[in-house]
Amino acid sequence: MLRRAWAWGAAGLLLAAALAGGAAWAHGDRKHQDAPQEQVAPTPAKVAQGQRLFRRYCAACHARGGGAAKQGPDLGGLYQRRLTPVRKHPVTDHNIRQHIKKGGVRMPPFPWLSRGELDALVAFLKSR
Numbered sequence: 170m171l172r173r174a175w176a177w178g179a180a181g182l183l184l185a186a187a188l189a190g191g192a193a194w195a196h197g198d199r200k201h202q203d204a205p206q207e208q209v210a211p212t213p214a215k216v217a218q219g220q221r222l223f224r225r226y227c228a229a230c231h232a233r234g235g236g237a238a239k240q241g242p243d244l245g246g247l248y249q250r251r252l253t254p255v256r257k258h259p260v261t262d263h264n265i266r267q268h269i270k271k272g273g274v275r276m277p278p279f280p281w282l283s284r285g286e287l288d289a290l291v292a293f294l295k296s297r
């Protein structure tokens with residue numbers, strides 16, 4: 170009888186610990202938008218997809234390291250910078266995704282791009 174009560178108590182403690190851990194994780198996730206699980210790994214497939222999207226949607230206004238000056242800033246080496254060239258926001262995957270989705274003053278927004286496409290663009294911008 171006593172042993173059984175102890176076992177239930179232990180199970181309850183484990184459950185409580187698991188719940189607390191889960192809540193802490195969810196909270197951290199919301200607070201730090203660039204938590205590791207939010208960051209894009211620039212795998213070759215993602216970079217290639219991003220390059221195709223960049224050519225289609227972005228290259229008219231953005232160079233990538235040299236070439237003629239265009240309407241938007243040159244995005245070559247973006248991830249070597251701490252702040253974005255025009256708005257001076259920290260260069261994080263989250264901020265870059267948001268900028269692409271919402272656009273800028275003269276840059277059009279791209280609200281229809283899927284999360285996968287935004288991540289591919291981020292991967293491409295990260296790649297050099």
Ligand code: HEC
Pocket residue numbers: 223226227228229230231240241242244253254255256257258265268269272273274275276277279290
């Ligand atoms: C019609 C031209 C145009 C197109 C198309 C365009 N941009 Fe821009 N982009 C701009 C201009 C102009 C700026 C300067 C900031 C502003 O407009 O507020 C800019 C700024 C940026 C910045 C820097 C923001 C900062 O805070 O300094 C990034 C990153 C960027 N664009 C990414 C992209 C990506 C990725 C695409 C394609 C999905 C894209 N742009 C398409 C014109 C364009």
